[in-house]
Amino acid sequence: MKLLDSILTQAASIASLRRDIHAHPELCFEEVRTADVVAQKLTEWGIPVHRGMGTTGVVGTVHGRDGGACGKAIGLRADMDALPMQEHNHFAHKSQHAGKMHACGHDGHTAMLLAAGQHLAQHRDFDGTVYLIFQPAEEGGGGAREMIKDGLFEQFPVEAVFGMHNWPGLPVGTFAASTGPVMASSNDFCIVIRGKGSHAALPHNGIDPVPVACQMVMAFQTIITRNKKPVDAGVISVTMVHTGEANNVVPDSCEIRGTVRTFTFEVLDLIERRMREIAEHTCAAFGATCEFRFNRNYPPTVNHPAETAFARAVMADIVGAECVLDQEPTMGAEDFAYMLQARPGCYVFIANGDGEHRAGYEGGGHDVGPCMLHNPHYDFNDDLIPLGATYWVRLAEQWLAQPRTGVSA
Structure with a gap:
């Protein structure tokens, strides 16, 4: 040396x-x-x-x-x-x-x-x-x-x-x-699913955002396995799910947060677009709405x-x-x-x-x-x-x- x-x-x-x-x-x-x-x-x-x-x-x-x-x-x-x-x-x-x-x-x-x-x-x-x-x-x-x-x-x-x-x-x-x-690249997202709160014993009176969030989180992984090319690197990590205040109350909303990592902007564009589509369409299918925010941090x-x-x-x-x-x-x-x-x-x-x-x-x-x-x-x-x-x-x-x-x- x-x-x-x-x-x-x-x-x-x-x-x-x-x-x-x-x-x-x-x-x-x-x-x-x-x-x-x-x-x-x-x-x-x-x-x-x-x-x-x-x-x-x-x-x-x-x-x-x-x-x-x-x-x-x-x-x-x-x-x-x-x-x-x-x-x-x-x-x-x-x-x-x-x-x-x-x-x-x-x-x-x-x-x-x-x-x-x-x-x-x-x-x-x-x-x-x-x-x-x-x-x-x-x-x-x-x-x-x-x-x-x-x-x-x-x-x-x-x-x-x-x-x-x-x-x-x-x-x-x-x-x-x-x-x-x-x-x-380092990027983060925040998705707020807005439903309609109700008594947990009477869920038909509300729109439960929790199963919407569950469907959404699982669907995001299909972007990695089915939308992008297998040889292209990309990671979607849902790291936070916040909702609810009591065990007998269906909450009004649920918030999902996490990060996305890619080596190219092309893959990043694809992931952001598909995440937005999945979030909005999943909410629509359950009668809920969503706010979708995607922040691009480091390239x-x-x-x-x-x-x-x-x-x-x-x-x-x-x-x-x-x-x-x-x-x-x-x-x-x-x-x-x-x-x-x-x-x-x-x-x-x-x-x-x-x-x-x-x-x-x-x-x-x-x-x-x-x-x-x-x-x-x-x-x-x-x-x-x-x-x-x-x-x-x-x-x-x-x-x-x-x-x-x-x-x-």
């Missing part, structure tokens, strides 16, 4: 910084303290900082030995926000804020990019410009979209943009990246071929080709998708191990739960910091060493 010596030297201090961020988690668009920490460190290392983009975003600008005169530029992105959940770990750097936790490793993502920024600023062994993008509100807030709306790529024009996420379950020292869709995260091949080559040079895996697409969602719609690039995964790193903490401090994403026992593996930061540095240096091809939209 070819790690940069200067990053290894600073690894302990960056890990300490990561644990400080972990102990002080902030939710989407509330990352004021985290942004302060990031901006302070970048400034300390001589990196000019722009703040406030996308509400709490931070962008650092690192010019190469040419002062950025050649006009070439690359964007490297890390997310900063935490999740609204209670942490169940007990180590020294556990969350100090009830109901808030870095359970997805954004503290580690921020730390890896900071470590890379420190090295890039100290050495500047490249021509062009590296933009360090510290993004707020990935967890449902669409911070990438908001930064783009605020002029991210107009103020900081990049030829390509790259992101990285840790991935538990794979051995530390491996990466994964694939061309095409790697994460799904699919789709990696560009050339940038993915480039990223994989950089990884292979660091850890060996045998440690660069194909990333199996996941139905999870990621708002880096917006950046990949605006610029070519690649979203890669760095292995976070199986959670054994938690056993090495002084005094122990973690429960027996798994170290999986969005789990209350999760913690980022600090052993990744030198590897992830080395990848960022080598990616930037080698990308900027290429002949300029211009900025693509």
Whole structure:
């Protein structure tokens, strides 16, 4: 494994910084303290900082030995926000804020990019410009979209943009990246079925929305099995059904909520259309009515071929080709998708191990739960910091060493 010596030297201090961020988690668009920490460190290392983009975003600008005169530029992105959940770990750097936790490793993502920024600023062994993008509100807030709306790529024009996420379950020292869709679109729906309440002993006097909801939920699965092509991925998950107040009363209404995930807009269009038709026609068949709302949140995260091949080559040079895996697409969602719609690039995964790193903490401090994403026992593996930061540095240096091809939209 070819790690940069200067990053290894600073690894302990960056890990300490990561644990400080972990102990002080902030939710989407509330990352004021985290942004302060990031901006302070970048400034300390001589990196000019722009703040406030996308509400709490931070962008650092690192010019190469040419002062950025050649006009070439690359964007490297890390997310900063935490999740609204209670942490169940007990180590020294556990969350100090009830109901808030870095359970997805954004503290580690921020730390890896900071470590890379420190090295890039100290050495500047490249021509062009590296933009360090510290993004707020990935967890449902669409911070990438908001930064783009605020002029991210107009103020900081990049030829390509790259992101990285840790991935538990794979051995530390491996990466994964694939061309095409790697994460799904994220969408949610709410359907309110309106019937007519009555006494439960006299149901013929009302219109019961509960059997309508049951028919509807089952019928939605036929969209997946009978309407879309079997080779096209799609998931409809009904996750909430709310109705009723007493066991002897037929309720007036029933509310159904859930999510839809797809890798393409064509499949998403089909699912939304068929769900609406099934909802409306099922209600009509039972004499009920419905309100149908379908919200499109994050689009699919789709990696560009050339940038993915480039990223994989950089990884292979660091850890060996045998440690660069194909990333199996996941139905999870990621708002880096917006950046990949605006610029070519690649979203890669760095292995976070199986959670054994938690056993090495002084005094122990973690429960027996798994170290999986969005789990209350999760913690980022600090052993990744030198590897992830080395990848960022080598990616930037080698990308900027290429002949300029211009900025693509």
